[in-house]
Amino acid sequence: MILIGRRTLVAGLATASIAAPARTRPRSSPIANTRYGKVRGTVEGDVLVFRGVRYGADTATTRFRRAVSPRPWSGIADASRYAAAAPQTRASEPTSEDCLFLNIWTPALDAGKRPVMVYLHGGAHAHGSGSDPLYDGGNLVRRGDVVVVTLNHRLAAMGYAYLAQLGGPTESGNVGNLDIILALQWVRDNIAQFGGNADRVMIFGQSGGGAKVVTLMAMPEARPLFHAAATMSGQHVTAAGPIHASTRAGAWMKQAGAPDLATLNQLPIEKLVEAMAMTDPLEGKGEISFTSTLDHGVLPRHPFVPDAPREAAHIPLIVGNTHDETALWIEKILRAGDTTWDNLPQRLAKEMVKDLAPDYVVRRYRELYPDRSPSQILLAASTAGRSWPGHLIQAEERARIGAPTWMYQLDFPCPEAGGILGAFHTLDIPLVFDNVDAEGSRTGTSPEARRLAGQMADAFIALARTGDPNNRAIPGWPQYDLAQRPTMLFDRTVRVDNDPRREERLLFAVAPYIKPGG
Template identity: 35%
Template structure:
């Protein structure tokens, strides 16, 4: 069956799935192609007649997805520069003002899409009587390559075009979501990994102010963003790899998406250049993002916004799969790795603190395990903790969580790794490949219910406390209450605090980046 909705641009025909209405491939901005490549998004064009909204739109150009064995995270479909589409799941396109949850997908700002099966909004929309929106945004060199400086303004790309796409999607939600039965005055943004980092960035952006009212940052916070100098070095390196001169704007514009995607790869055309780290990320450009996002939030940029933030217990174990030398790591090698970001004395002190804390709990203290624990906290957990700290000084509605459920995959080698919570939040652990990754059985189902209920409660009222997960006290620096999601979900004060304290003297600039 079909259903129709009239929005500002025209009429849409979606699917009536019996108690749930789904509209896919809805354009929220004009195609950022041709003369619009590397420009800020422009308003979507209108149409006459009835537009088919029963199929997903094209996805952003990207290289092959990691872990493609998990079919639930595979990015299918046509890739195109014309990729600025969103999808809506709603219990009814009526006049009811339901909470709205806008999902920003992850993928290192280089891969992913709003149409991945893992992010199907059906379960959340049905369970919580909410409207779920998933959005695409430009990725990699088309969304996060800063060209304004290296081309002397001939190509005005700021390196934040992908983030501006997300803001444009929120503007579309403000203007149109009431037609889908959603409340534009009660919008929650949520995202994981690069999506969580996007949420942390949007909390700081003046242009996004007022477009959302609550935010959930999963495995990402407000510490990820390149200074202009780093973004310019990345652009220079990419253009050099592609054999074009920065002054030749015509040659740069003539590059195809396929060519651009090779700009951060080694000569084998597959392996990312390790010297670039996470090459593409938001840029603290002084205008769109006036300063580092965590500094902006600390100064009150997101005052009045309820925030929930958290991470996985062993995030880095997912990335360890791509680090074959890790199992050979000795103490000297560990010190060298940690010293990439810290002075040698600070690195040694940090390693010692982790070794003592883990040994006291009976946890492994091999160099590989210590490196995984330290990188998990440097890139993911401590940025979340610091976001909770600074936002809590402006709004009491700040909530912290730690996810501890282990993956059964690879005989437990993945531990409680990055991205493991996604199927629990969306209720998509039943999809092919997900059971082996996330586990199954009554305990897994109970955990999924707890997380969905908490996310939905937060979206509804700004308080994630619920009957299934229990009362959830707001974060304070005195107690640091944290909901620990796992086989025995419970609220704990200051979990793993010895490790957290080991970072106290370390500045924000070394967190959240690769």
């Protein structure tokens, strides 16, 4: 989960290889028109910012159902502050069922026809919002003359509890994704008033946000609304199955004290959120898990099973992962440094998703990397056996249908603790946003980190603008194929490597990947 802090202004003009044209900015608050009414934003340096722009009506009136567009308003709505996040456990900012708002960063309100970069936040479909300081779009705007959008949508049970088999709405297991579709429709209809091009929209997201990206590619209603995509550590290849999803929804209703759907619709939101903290009834650990659901309607298929959707083959896609994903979850163990050859198999067994004998995996890793410590092997094997397989499947299945796909691996290590954490899950967010100075960034602010941030940002900007991430800031980046498996390694030196970690890939390839909780 990414914790949401209050925003700090990222000052300064980033050195750009995709330069934005110089402009003189008015100091007065900008006012933009939307189909529903006018909104007043702010000026931050040389960027116009509109926070808390309504794209949907209060979802308290449409619980577990498709949201509706907002009613038009008179006067000028304030868009200077972030709006409430979706109801969620462990919230660190105000929440409300009235949460369908988005945020826009733009260079100008002219008819610029700029590429639009829409970011979907992470948090395992259960936490987060579009207001994290790491998601500030100002530096992307300055680098590439683009428009950046972040958004809030319904989460956890309110966005993904599948109630169709319990007599509820058919689409209830995907209303969070339908909220995103509503936001993308708002972008289509309104972004020209903010200097953006509705015919050049890219969606990108990290972790749960990346999972939403690839899920939207499998949703017929969503596909016409965007033209490029990028998933950052969003390893989902399957949605939740309807039987498992129904089991979870029923357990949650019981925990909330709702014997039927009528009662569920009338319970106060605080009671529903409290019930979301229950232990998952299928996995027996963690909070109850709600995610996109195969409902045979708005989501008629899994994102990458049995293959990549051919209907989305024309959409260019970046598939990204970090070299040491699991360090985010086993950080305390790595910092303690108390992993030994004796306890390594037991610890590894708790982290792997692929069902291989942990002692066999340890033995093979010691053969491959005889100089590595038990802690280093725990990190490498848990990543290769848990987080990496989903990314590989996405790239492989896209390659099989000839869809334009580029794969990257972040190797740049977090500088904390002498680098023992490596490049963990979420570390690429501040780099892609060119926000290494932002609150929550753990990349450090070294010249190497700043240079890498510019290179990753420029690649994403190029994808948004042209449908191809190649640009003059990085070496040539070939499309992924099954013969060579070219992968861009983002590190102090950016380079392409064919089939990186090949022996680790082959080690785990003998077992199927089954997403936990599906």
